[in-house]
Amino acid sequence: MAALSLEVRAKSFPAVGTAPEKRVLENVRLSVEPGERLAIIGPSGCGKTTLLNIAAGLDRDFEGRLVRDRSARLAYVFQEPRLLPWRTVADNLRFVLFDDDPTEVDARITAVLAEVGLEGTQAVFASRLSLGMARRAALARAFVVRPDLLLLDEPFVSLDEPTAQHLRLLLLELLERHRTTVLFVTHALHEAIMLADRLLFLTASPARVLAVREVPLGAAERRDPLAVEACRNRLLAEEAELARLLLPASAAAPSPLAEVAPG
Ligand SMILES: Nc1ncnc2c1ncn2[C@@H]1O[C@H](COP(=O)(O)OP(=O)(O)OP(=O)(O)O)[C@@H](O)[C@H]1O
16 A cells, blocks of 8 residues: 555636635645655746645545554654754754653753754753754654654755755665655755656646656666766756756756756
8 A cells, every 4th residue: 555645636716815726736636655765846936835735645635545654653854843942952843853752852852863863962051053053953843753754845945055065865765774664855956866766757737747757776876976977967958848848948058056046
């Protein structure tokens, strides 16, 4: 059985004031197998976050069907870290572990903070963290629940490229170590190639599925920026429609920096 199976026949946001009703998603189907990592890629504002919210069960106002094991533990890393600034790092993690044995909780928090490179920060208030550290803490809060299904919405947006790359490598390490099932959203094809097994491309709004492609890279190649770049260029060269979707018309030479800007 798939870890997640979703069919959105239609999703619209109702008219508000002078803004008319907006159709965002149309006939989008996807499924994620246990242990698989699926990336959703599409232009800014096409409906990626909306789709992720539906997959999470946060938005039930759509035509279609969501099938997910209700007993599966779900973690969601939002576009913004969404930490509670008045709580310490440890308390932010403790907040999502309320059902667990309190004697085990501290050890789990210490271990996961070490995994994300935040050892020794238990007592630091979240408001004191840099954005890079806050994003690490948000990853720690997701992994501390040992999720059966992890949803990520552009988890490295607004970071400088070296920091983002550092965190991508860290996330890849965590995903491989824990064999986590993942559904994640990004606008950056090189990030998707690095982290995902399969890529689902959405059209501009109202979003439909444009294409689904496997990522033919092994663990070592994912960590090699040149191999990722070559894979990306191959994909864009083979698929004219993807290139039109992801590259500005003026882009002469494909490069990660030429991709659509984050929203
Ligand atoms: N609650 C809402 N009410 C009305 N319109 C909304 C609402 N949430 C999102 N939208 C609109 O739906 C469309 C899709 O938004 P969504 O955030 O899902 O896109 P996205 O692909 O994730 O964008 P980005 O790449 O900028 O993160 C946008 O036009 C957005 O303005």
